[in-house]
Amino acid sequence: MVEVNFAQRRPPALLDLSHLSEPKGWRRRNGAVELGAGVTYTRIINELGAELPALAIASRTVGSPQIRNRGTVGGNLATASPAGDAHPPLLATGATVRAESMRGVREIPIGEFFLGPKQSALEPDELIRSVSVPVARGPQQFSKVGTRNAMVIAVVSFAIALDLGRRSIGTGIGSAGPTPLEGSEAADYLNRELTGGGYWEEHRPLPRGVVDRFSELVASAADPIDDVRGVARYRTHALRVMSRRTLTWAWEAAGEGRPA
Amino acid sequence: MGGGRGRAAGVRVEFTVNGRPRSAENVWPGESLLYVLRERMGLWGTKNACEQGECGSCSVYMDGELVCACLVAGGQAGGTEIITVEGLSGDGGLHPIQQAYITEGAVQCGFCTPGLVVATHQLLHANPDPSEDEIREALAGNLCRCTGYEKIISAVRAAATEMTAG
Numbered sequence: 488m489v490e491v492n493f494a495q496r497r498p499p500a501l502l503d504l505s506h507l508s509e510p511k512g513w514r515r516r517n518g519a520v521e522l523g524a525g526v527t528y529t530r531i532i533n534e535l536g537a538e539l540p541a542l543a544i545a546s547r548t549v550g551s552p553q554i555r556n557r558g559t560v561g562g563n564l565a566t567a568s569p570a571g572d573a574h575p576p577l578l579a580t581g582a583t584v585r586a587e588s589m590r591g592v593r594e595i596p597i598g599e600f601f602l603g604p605k606q607s608a609l610e611p612d613e614l615i616r617s618v619s620v621p622v623a624r625g626p627q628q629f630s631k632v633g634t635r636n637a638m639v640i641a642v643v644s645f646a647i648a649l650d651l652g653r654r655s656i657g658t659g660i661g662s663a664g665p666t667p668l669e670g671s672e673a674a675d676y677l678n679r680e681l682t683g684g685g686y687w688e689e690h691r692p693l694p695r696g697v698v699d700r701f702s703e704l705v706a707s708a709a710d711p712i713d714d715v716r717g718v719a720r721y722r723t724h725a726l727r728v729m730s731r732r733t734l735t736w737a738w739e740a741a742g743e744g745r746p747a
Numbered sequence: 748m749g750g751g752r753g754r755a756a757g758v759r760v761e762f763t764v765n766g767r768p769r770s771a772e773n774v775w776p777g778e779s780l781l782y783v784l785r786e787r788m789g790l791w792g793t794k795n796a797c798e799q800g801e802c803g804s805c806s807v808y809m810d811g812e813l814v815c816a817c818l819v820a821g822g823q824a825g826g827t828e829i830i831t832v833e834g835l836s837g838d839g840g841l842h843p844i845q846q847a848y849i850t851e852g853a854v855q856c857g858f859c860t861p862g863l864v865v866a867t868h869q870l871l872h873a874n875p876d877p878s879e880d881e882i883r884e885a886l887a888g889n890l891c892r893c894t895g896y897e898k899i900i901s902a903v904r905a906a907a908t909e910m911t912a913g
């Protein structure tokens with residue numbers, strides 16, 4: 488709409504999806520929340536804080552109340568901005584995008600969805616129907632750095648999800664590369680350490696060295712640029728700090744049986 | 748911007764504004780609700796400042812939710828219920844929130860005021876006794892270039908006291 492207001496785009500027609508009822512709802516199915524593309528951030532915050540904690544935390548940081556009342560995860564995904572706040576939580580939790588066209592429905596794992604800056608795996612004739620996000624089975628965190636507390640596009644962001652059922656962790660990195668990133672090397676490293684060290688069976692504080700190595704790997708997964716919002720070196724540093732903090736918070740919460 | 752000039756294929760849009768059914772003819776689909784309210788319906792209380800959702804001057808209720816009218820396509824408003832700043836005080840007098848903004852000195856140039864009044868209305872409806880943090884959070888989408896916000900926060904507090912007392 489901003490592009491239309493500023494006459495940067497004059498689409499020959501607009502397709503209003505906001506009156507369709509099905510994409511506006513969500514339901515639980517097979518251990519996941521099937522989140523309609525038209526569910527707003529406000530509803531995620533109000534209704535899904537327990538099921539999808541990282542996405543709910545990220546939703547709280549989007550824009551302003553006015554923006555959260557209208558903006559949707561479907562629109563965020565379709566825009567495919569590297570800075571989209573929904574993306575790191577969806578990456579960390581291993582979500583699946585359901586795209587639909589006249590040709591049928593297809594499922595796109597979130598790790599294969601982002602192809603380049605503002606480029607997604609959606610075909611021109613496809614719409615996002617929903618995104619399926621596994622219900623949390625352990626603490627999740629999201630952290631975002633911006634120039635103020637409200638109305639900011641992320642300078643850099645990070646999400647982490649602990650899955651106590653599968654005994655694994657997932658990560659997602661925003662605004663630190665041409666696309667949102669999975670940070671799988673860091674996650675794989677931590678998964679090996681946690682499993683090898685028997686940390687899932689017997690919860691204890693993580694050694695400093697493991698946390699440091701993890702945060703180094705997160706930082707090195709990033710491929711940031713200097714731009715108006717921040718320089719690359721700052722982004723890498725912030726990622727190191729954010730990944731260390733969010734891992735520590737989530738791991739402590741897991742030890743105390745808290746959700747986040 | 749957002750005008751329908753030179754476009755043949757306009758649509759008729761009908762919705763309720765401040766309790767009254769209204770309609771606009773020949774609305775170009777990309778025209779914003781803000782444009783329809785101001786330029787077609789003469790409701791100039793809702794301000795146009797940034798047209799990109801950043802400033803909150805165009806805040807209105809759409810089906811009970813606070814939205815930026817500049818980000819809603821006019822056609823999308825069809826069938827909805829819109830309440831603008833003009834519709835807050837039923838009797839043509841001032842709403843207690845408007846009075847509190849004046850009494851507390853929270854109005855300087857006044858351009859941000861209608862949007863802030865609507866956002867304050869929404870906040871106090873949801874939370875009649877907000878803390879300062881809650882006020883700041885709820886009004887984070889409304890920019891004011893003049894007051895420095897302190898008096899706005901005082902006005903919200905004064906309005907909350909007035910409204911819970913009355």
Ligand SMILES: Cc1cc2nc3c(=O)[nH]c(=O)nc-3n(C[C@H](O)[C@H](O)[C@H](O)COP(=O)(O)OP(=O)(O)OC[C@H]3O[C@@H](n4cnc5c(N)ncnc54)[C@H](O)[C@@H]3O)c2cc1C
Pocket residue numbers: 488489504524525548549550551554557558559560561562563564565566570571572573613614615616638639640641799800801
């Ligand atoms: C003032 C302001 C502040 C913002 N702050 C943030 C922020 O903090 N964090 C953030 O991540 N984003 C932010 N945004 C960007 C935007 O609000 C979000 O990306 C939002 O999620 C977009 O959702 P929408 O439903 O409004 O999409 P729209 O704006 O309606 O659509 C965006 C694009 O996606 C396409 N699209 C929408 N739905 C679908 C679908 N189901 N299938 C296929 N394509 C679709 C549309 O055709 C369009 O091209 C901000 C925007 C504004 C104006």
Ligand code: FES
Pocket residue numbers: 794795796797798799800801802803804805806815816817818
């Ligand atoms: S004019 Fe709509 S938010 Fe500024």
Ligand code: FES
Pocket residue numbers: 853854855856857858859860890891892893894
């Ligand atoms: S009083 Fe001038 S912008 Fe707020």
